[in-house]
Amino acid sequence: MPEIAEVRTVAKTLNKRIVGRKIIGLDMPYSKIIDGDIDEFKRQVIDKEFTSIDNYGKWLFLILGDVTILSHLRMEGKYFIKPSDDALTKHEHIIFHLDDGSDLRYHDTRKFGRMRLCNTEEIYRTEEISKLGIEPDHKSLNKEYVYENIKNKNIPIKTLLLDQTIINGLGNIYVDEVLFASNVHPETLGKMLTIEDADNIVKSAKRIITKATELGGTTIRSYTSSLGVYGNYQNELMVHTKDKESCKICGSVIEKTRVGGRGTYFCPKCQVKK
DNA sequence: AGTGCGACCCGAACGC
């Protein structure tokens, strides 16, 4: 569930809370979260200090000077800061003991999240990061770029936007919102879309992600908070989670369907399939 | 190469 706006919120909060703290110990009750050699990971992060926290799309960068932990929260990954002597809870899988008596704890009910180590100067050359597209609100994202990347695709636009290689950072919630705002039906194949559709998608994505970032992201379902921080974009949602409710624009009944195996909400009147 | 889909996970919601 954490998409770009939520990950930015986590990065911002972690920057305030752990920069300057040194890792003095590490426990890994469920070490499969970490890709690569576990002992090497441990050896590399012990005695390092968090120098800054950043993100690119949904990827979080926990920067420890010359090495960086790439952390992907997938659906339910969360970080918490707690006193070291607090008992571990069921879904706390990776525990960083810090030099001020607190822990940074990675919590993930579904164990889908992943972490791996890389050299800080090589972040953008890693397999995970190098293939990612442009962030929705970055100035270099424009209609020509999007149009060129979708115009030959025999794939539904919803699926294309969820694949992170064109636009980086949109997930199921914001893709539904962007397509609604663009008057594009989620099942429309990439090759059916016009440059005007691409323009609408770009403009909507910029507006929606800018607003969602300002509001700290979206808090829906059981996924509530990370580090005690709640987002407020859920109050702005037009279609996502609105099955059978009336469209705020035209009054039609919002429908729920599946596109590429994902729950998809849309307005049948505002978003006509081509 | 391009495209589709199950696996990874587990708790909540749902159906009987």
Added chain:
DNA sequence: TGCGTTCGGGTCGCAC
């Protein structure tokens, strides 16, 4: 009530 089943959601890897 209590059980079994379905759903969800990001990404990878395999199958066609």
